[in-house]
Amino acid sequence: MQLENTMKMVSEKKNYELRAVKTYSDEIGSLIDGFNAMLSDIQQRDTALRGANEQLHTRTRELEGEVSQRKQAQEELLKAKQVAEEASRAKSIFLANMSHELRTPLNAIIGYSEMLEEEARDSKDTENIQDLKKIQFAGKHLLALINDVLDLSKIEAGKMPLHLESFDVRTLITEMITTLRPAVQKNRNTLQVRLSDDVSTMHADVTKVRQILFNLLSNACKFTDHGSILVNVDRGSENSEEWIRFEVSDTGIGIGAKQTENLFKEFAQADTSISRKYGGTGLGLAISYKFVQLMKGRIAVVSELGQGATFTVELPAHVKSEAADMAIADAPVNAPAPTPVTTSDRETILVIDDDPAVRELMSRSLSKLDFNVVAVSSGDEGLRLAKQVRPVIITLDVIMPNRDGWSVLNQLKTDPELANIPVIMVTIVDNEAMGITLGASSYLIKPVDRERLVALIRKHRVNDSSAPKTVKDTRVVAARSQTAGGER
């Protein structure tokens, strides 16, 4: 019989293009129609399969290329990181050495000239005293410059860490007043200090706070003559955070508008002439500014030429350590392709099925297993949500309107972001081989045995090595599917 022959040929030659010739319109005729329809289906599927296979091959090659590119990039980044770390270490050592090397001879110059001065006083050798004082003065000035330049270098190199501790502000201010007394008296100025009662302790880098205040106060002393200097310290709160405010005002020569602009910048133009006339390094405010920044505070100045000046420094009462900032800065830059988000909360399973009853059933069963279930009715929606919620497993129905499961499966497996997610095909169509070839992790036939589904999900959840099938695997599975097809 012709039908039988056609069947044999299809079977043996695997030629799905053949069609049986229909001669009668009876039951056999219907059978023939059915047979041809099936052949047509198979032919379509076959073509789709071949296409999918080719895409898979291409994609695999692309991925391999990408992987080796990434590996290379990663190696280069690692090398660059090592080079940068070496350079950073070298900088630290340089700064530390420079600090020591520069200060040591200078301390000798200052120390010996002080000693000689003492000896000159003892032996009433007043002539040399003046000269010795000049040496000392120049030495001390040089030391101040070196200290300031080193400070700025360290800040710039990111080697100026914050040493945070709790300290009493009142004690700090009192200490400073004592140290500055001679400077205050030098120009016949008066100093008044007002500390509000609620200023007790703060948590900050005491050395830096001291340096900032010393800078502001010595400036006030320098630029004021027969005037008054006022220090005001109080505590305030802003956005539920506490701040300590230090205000230093003087009735000195004031600062012009043009100079105020560049006041906190290092090497600003007016500096050299001012430092030559009034002494100082001209770098103090730049350092104070940077220190304030390091502690996430604020510094501002209000002044007019001839009207004195008021500097205000506001610092958090509790300065946060840099570790908090560093955590953000250290976020991996060269991280590999983003992995699906797994939180310590429930993991998500994405269910794609156009049958609402199935969706309901799956949701209930799976959430009992402590999964978060997201169920959608179409392939398109499924693909969109997969990217959004990054489920740990996707269950996929094959027969759906608009876009059938095979197409969705293909899409999932060719998307690098989603390809790693295990897909369990749940369907009435029995085509396990095809499913596996296209990348499904498992294939379940409806009606789904709940036990089997649960077991499979557990299996795929634990077995995280559900990497995209390698080319080798695909070929092995394809061979299997061909024999399976032949037996049908």
Add this chain to the structure above:
Amino acid sequence: MLRILLVEDNEMNRDMLSRRLQRRGYSVAIAEDGERGLTMACAQMPDLILMDISLPFIDGCEVTRRLKANSRTRHIPVIVLTAHAMVRDRERAFDAGCDDYDTKPVDFGRLMEKIENFLPEKKVL
């Protein structure tokens, strides 16, 4: 005459300090490193020890610790000299048992005040 042991590895610092202390009437013994410092402290039992923190062989904190652990030398006041003004270093020094500390570069007047704190018997001047 009151005797001060100066433990300092830098030659110029040693020279300056010892001469200035001598001019103030103290007798000064010198050790150039931690080990020598330890030996001399035990042998000579000075009235006060001025100790630099960074020393070759054994550092100043360790020497202080050992001196304070030894019942014979425990009572000798130790003033530690450190180039670092960091809280951490200060704490280390006090943890080791020093009686006071001062920062370098040395402000001689300030240092003298601290020394006189521990040696109230008037010095020869």
